[in-house]
Amino acid sequence: MTLIQLEYIVAVDTYRHFAKAAEKCFITQPTLSMQIQKLEETLGVIIFDRSKQPVVPTEIGEAIIKQARVVLAEAKKIQELIDDEKQELSGEIRLGIIPTLAPYLLPLFITNFIEKYPKVNIQVEEMLTDQVVHSLKNDLTDIGIIVTPTKEKGLIEKPIFYEEFFAYISNRHALSKKGEVDANEIKGEDLWLLNEGHCFREQALNICGSYRENQAHPNFKYESGSLEALRKIVDKQKGLTLLPELATLDLSLDDKKKLHGFAEPKPIREVSIVMHRSFLKRKIVEALYDEIQNTLPLNMKSKKSRKVINWKK
Structure with missing residues (x-):
């Protein structure tokens, strides 16, 4: 069993399609299929039901994939330890942001952020809130800037303003x-x-x-x-x-x-940075949080006695 094989089964689970998973992993579909088959033979179980479209995990496959996500997250901590030792912010971060925030919030902070942290590659995509939540849970997005509270299990919400x-x-x-x-x-x-x-x-x-x-x-x-x-x-x-x-x-x-x-x-509405509990790059999140806070009027940093309006009943 290898980390690469675990990445492949997580990719197939995420995209529910062997060809698309192979494309996202930058390999050919036969290579991906062969590696997953080898993993199944090693474990002695079938991870995916290939008779269904889109492809779905078997019952034991779901448990294996869930643990694979944990293992991959823990493995990534090694690079974060190295970055902490070097005292530098670097790497890629995928940000999902809702359309009623993106055109007004991004111009306030994004230029300063990328100039201050040139080794951070930030990829931004506008999405609706439910899409951001889905992407966070399926590791398609690293962090979201959305309206909270979401009351979604497994997500951490850090109010910004x-x-x-x-x-x-x-x-x-x-x-x-x-x-x-x-x-x-x-x-x-x-x-x-x-x-x-x-x-x-x-x-x-x-x-x-x-x-x-x-x-x-x-x-x-x-x-x-x-x-x-x-x-x-x-x-x-x-x-x-x-x-x-x-x-x-x-x-x-x-x-x-x-x-x-x-x-x-x-x-008022509460706007937060949201991430999965297993997300690692906390220093980048803190830097992003600070940069946004520094661009906002003081009155927006506290809810005071105002009434937060939920978006879900």
């Missing part, structure tokens, strides 16, 4: 004449939302309650994956939408006049 929700209201809407907005005053039929799958949509519904398709234009239904698109729809079609605090920082003076805070207790 807390951002308020703001209502972005058309000048032609009755609530535009008010200062702060009471969530109970928002009518579901006036609300423009992100499409399903975005945690920000669920949080908006948790704040505002019921939702019906926008009735100002009953022949026009629109849900988007972009906060900027929703903001422009509000400008043209009336109604309102919700924005997270970071998305409001670079608005023009005219657009900032359309922003309305909520009455106390102000709703």
Whole structure:
């Protein structure tokens, strides 16, 4: 039994496809299949049920793969010990970040981070929250920056900051004449939302309650994956939408006049770095955490007496 063979069975379990697993391992499919077959012969068990598509582990295979992940994680600690001894940050880190954070948060810290730590290769991909969680659990992603709490077993959540929700209201809407907005005053039929799958949509519904398709234009239904698109729809079609605090920082003076805070207790969302319990590169995570914190306004670093809005009921 070798570490390479363990990596191959973990890859097949992750991608549930021999050809794709071989591609990700940078070997040919026959080589991967042969090595897995050798491991099965050594152990005297069948690890994968090859009669099913996608391929799935057998019952004993699941237990072996689970232990293989532990063994591989422990083996990687050797390199981390060496890096600690050298007092340097290096290596690759795969980061998943949700779309309602990526365009506003990444520009704040990423340039300073890569200049300060040139030996760290950081790969960033936008994903929905459920996709980040799935990728973390299947070792496709190292860390995520998402809204928490997720209540997912096996994951560690390290809160970075807390951002308020703001209502972005058309000048032609009755609530535009008010200062702060009471969530109970928002009518579901006036609300423009992100499409399903975005945690920000669920949080908006948790704040505002019921939702019906926008009735100002009953022949026009629109849900988007972009906060900027929703903001422009509000400008043209009336109604309102919700924005997270970071998305409001670079608005023009005219657009900032359309922003309305909520009455106390102000709703906020908790943003965290999330990783699997077995993840090793904690010094890189700490460096990333510090770099993000250093770019944020002081008021966003504490939840104070504000109300954290969950995205799952």
